[in-house]
Amino acid sequence: MSNDGGIGELNGELNGILLAGGRSRRMGRDKALLDVGGKPLLAVLLGRMAGICGAIVVSAGDAERAAEYRQALTGFVADSETAGSVPDSVMANVSFAVDRYAGCGPLAGLHAGLSELPDGYAFIMGCDMPRLSEPLVRRMLAAAEAADADIAHVPDQPFHSLCHTRAAEPLGRLLEQGEYRVMRALEQLKAVTVEPESEEERQAFVNLNTPEAYRRFKEQ
Template structure:
């Protein structure tokens, strides 16, 4: 069980069209990327939920997670085919009231230092606590469901646009953390570069 009294959410329901293969299943150090993230977040948070998009994807991810899969919750999109916003909506809808730490499945790095800094603001009564310009590696409160649902119904699926609609706190990146924390593995070139860095 994790150190902190909060749950976490991994958004993993996308099509991975630029990568050409499911990003969540990319091998990193011999394990699928999703497995690595679930392992890291299980050490930090009480429960990990994976936003899977569809029930078919849930079955694939359960298999990929093996022994970890039994400890994980899964959330299926209620607004299918609408990008990360629908995964965020599904994940938050599956949680009790409070904050949830949100990651994307193509972000291989988790920083406990930044997590702790975000958590230091979790009594702020805002919808989201994040680093400027970064919608992920952030805390979202379940009260953010209202503006998220409004954006989905209006057809505005931009995450950075959503951040501007919500009450938020922008946290400065701690000095000892480099900006590659927010690396996304979107393309084969991104994956190759990350893998070669070791």
């Protein structure tokens, strides 16, 4: 992850949401708990997000899963040579949210996370996305602020995106109406799209949805 421009600038402007409430049907086991370098992927992602985010909400779906994730994170301490460790100082800024619209998929998780954060933009990441592109996040934030947009995202990619907390209210209305499709819901918001400009930015959209994808990732 590039630090060009200084992490602190982003850390002062962004909070974060890690969406981890899915059922992982295609993987066959909880993607957030996949082993990556001896740590659960959840821990790796929180460590990376902490570099650009202040408060981070793990949108866990339900209270049982939130408790499982808290337990999984226990014991991970700072390690200056291992990217993705989760020091106590990071965990102090991590909270867990449960869906207010149970069983309604990732849109409900996004709504739950946005509803827990103070006013402003949040970086949204899926728990199956093992890479983070800081340069792309910077460009998204600049584009979102310039357009006063509700959301900034790569075309056809709803996550590894930025969303303003003011979107929680209209997303809640859509959930009330039975609209659970993320991309369809985002069409109702003021959006700005940002095209990836480098391979590093494109790699941010690798996801570990299947055992085969996970195997390929571990072999790299």
